[in-house]
Amino acid sequence: MSAHVAAAEAQGEVVKKMKEAMKADPAAHSKEDLDAEVAKLKELKAKADDPMNALEDPVTKEKYTLVRSVGEECVADGELAMLLSKKPDSFVLYDGFEPSGRMHIAQGVFKAMNVNKCTRAGGTFIFWVADWFALMNDKMGGDLEKIKTVGKYLVEVWKATGMDMDRVKFIESSEDIINKAVPYWTQALDIARRTTIARVKKCCQIMGRLENKLTAAQILYPLMQCTDIFFLKADICQLGVDQRKVNMLAREYCDSAGIKNKPIILSHHMLYGLKKGQEKMSKSDPDSAIFMEDTVEDVSRKIMNAYCPVTPDDAPSAKPAPDAELDAGMESMHLGDEDLLKNPCLDYVQHIIFSVPGTTFTAGGTSFSNYQDVRAAFTGGSLDESALKEGLILAINTLLDPVRKHFAEDANAKAILAQVMAWKKETLVPPTGLKRLVATDGTLPVWAVFAPAASVELTLGQLLSTLKSLEQAPADHLAVLYCGDWSSLANNCCGGDTNVIGACHTLLVECMTAINPAIMARVTVMIQSEAILKDPSQYWISVINIGRHFQLQRIRDVDEANEYAGQVVSTLMHVGDVLALAPKTIACSDTDKAAHELAAAYFDETGIQEIGKPAVSSSAAIDSMLKPLHLLEGPANADDQIFALDGAMDVSRKMKRAFCEPGNVAHCPPMALADAVLFRAGGTLQISRKEENGGDKAYTSLAELVADFESGVLHPGDLKPPVTKAVDACLQLVRDRIKASPAAKKAEADVKAWAKKAASAKGKKK
Secondary structure, eight states: OOHHHHHHHHHHHHHHHHHHHHHHOTTSSOHHHHHHHHHHHHHHHHHHTOGGGGGGSHHHHHHHHHHHTTOSEEETHHHHHHHHHHSTTTOEEEEEEOOSSOOBHIIIIIHHHHHHHHHHTTOEEEEEEOHHHHHHTTGGGGOHHHHHHHHHHHHHHHHHHTOOGGGEEEEEHHHHHHHTHHHHHHHHHHHHHHSBHHHHHGGGGGGTOOGGGOBTHHHHHHHHHHHHHHHTTOSEEOOBGGGHHHHHHHHHHHHHHTOSSOOEEEEBOOOOOSSTTOSSOOTTSGGGSOBTTOOHHHHHHHHHTSOOOSSGGGSOOOOOOTTOOOOGGGSOOOOSSOOSSOOHHHHHHHHTGGGSTTOOEEETTEEESSHHHHHHHHHHTSSOHHHHHHHHHHHHHHHHHHHHHHHHHOHHHHHHHHHHHHHHHSOOOOOOSOOOOOOSOSSSOEEEEEOOOOOSSOBHHHHHHHHHHHHTSOTTSEEEEEEOHHHHHHTTGGGGOHHHHHHHHHHHHHHHHHHOHHHHTTEEEEEHHHHHTTSHHHHHHHHHHHHHHSBHHHHHTTSTTOOBHHHHHHHHHHHHHHHHHOOSEEEEEGGGHHHHHHHHHHHHHHTOOSSOOOEEEEEOOOOOBSSOGGGOOSSOOGGGBOBTTOOHHHHHHHHHHSOOOTTOOSSOHHHHHHHHHTGGGTOOEEEOOOGGGTOOEEEOOHHHHHHHHHHTSSOHHHHHHHHHHHHHHHHHHHHHHHHHOHHHHHHHHHHHHHHHHHHHHHHHHO
């Protein structure tokens, strides 16, 4: 028990005894005295609950000091202290890298020293080798094996630099994203459904893009990086300050998802570029940084040419004009007190040279044991620029010499380097052609119909509209019903419950089979997730490529009312689904064609040759709403709609209340339903009435029915009963199918159970 806890408990006893005494004798203590002791108790409890109390243990404190020294910022220090107390030798840290090019000195030396501190404290450091992302970006000619070889080269650099590999793991993203696609991508979609687009846009600093000029892919990248954290089960995100915003997104996701233990963010310093005004190094500018394979001459040239101001007055101002458009990538990469000097040479001394334990730095004939003395000597005039740079050149080359020696003498490392350098001299051309999932064999032209988003409130209109689109398929086509279960997850359908989403699609198929078994017998039902898992790599590469092509606003235009990132992801997935199906025709209702037309536009705008552009065939949607839109005010009422799972009593009650104004054929739900369940299938509507009211009459067409209703020959009171009977007969087919089919029965039970649970939760919030 800590001293703070003991003090709080003791004070608690004091307050307890005072209250007991006052209960027996109100004059025993004054209210003011009691209030003072209660206030003292609250203060002691706050101290007792402080997670930093974990540092009272000397071992935990030593570990904390070591790990904390890695970061320029820690979110949050108390959580780090508690983590090291509870998991002293089993905590996990992660960082990621794309094996696509050169390694600069911060990634090499600085990272190696930071990793050593973390593993020495008892942690396991995981490097997420983003080889799949390098493949996606066509690095090394889009050859995964070449990319993996570059990854091995970078590991050899770290070994030579002195990284202790005993508690370091390298996990290749290409293996896990493909072989563990379900947990990875469902995690990504869950993050997307819970995160607004506005919040994700704040992360775009990591891509260096203006927030108002984003492609849709820029929304995907932060979501995927956030996914990496949970996929790897990382306790600590040990990345650079430039990644802070996306790491904070991971913590915010925990609040939304009810995850108790948030990832701790330990952000290391970002080195300045060697040129004036460079907030960070750039791999695209070889003279902005020292790289691990630089020669002695390279190091000397770069450092001697480096920007090296003595006073802040010489340093450039990084503040933009008040009305200037700020590029998120140019935002400051540095936290804490502002460094007005911004001297990259001093930055290297502090974070590269002195990152190595026990180092001394010699310049101008003086040996320094700490950075502060070097800075003071330089800014004070006792150490001039030339001497500082000469000392820095010597120190850097001393750090790089073991790397040069390793690649010269170690046979394996030498062979890897030779291979990588040979590839760099070649002009590696990425494979051409369309990258896509292939979901059909191509033997028959595809007539594609996309199922409505999963909903526990499947309407009769949605059911019949989907069936109508399938019924239009030519006999010589492969009719495909594509059920977007992962897209439904991205859009937060059914609260993101994948089992319920699956149940909704099962019910949809069973209901359509009940109503028109003949057409459903020739329909191929394709579940999106099952299709994707046949080749997840190609599918997601296609989705990201689609995102790169479209500006974010183009994607938002499909459904701008949906403010969540899942809308962007699901829309991009829809275009990817169309590429996968390669349909000749997409059949849909007029209300659903925006996403299909976007997919068709992608074919035109990118010049796809491998598969043909689909035609979009749209028709009027079947509406089962029982009131016209202008009367739908206030909260939604379940009695205003016919649902696929409605019972006979539900249908009767709802139809009695249905809007049916005499002579009004513009808004007459019973007539629309008569057309949907009877006339469209060649049925007859039989009106029964007394002779004085016109007598019995059979209608076989909507036009005939409209004419009589508009003229007043047919009264609402005579129209509603037979339509009610016809609608109920249609839904009775569904009820009978559910009773006979175990799969349908289970799906119905799952859907109803979730709906009941959701309604109960909604009621508690009110």
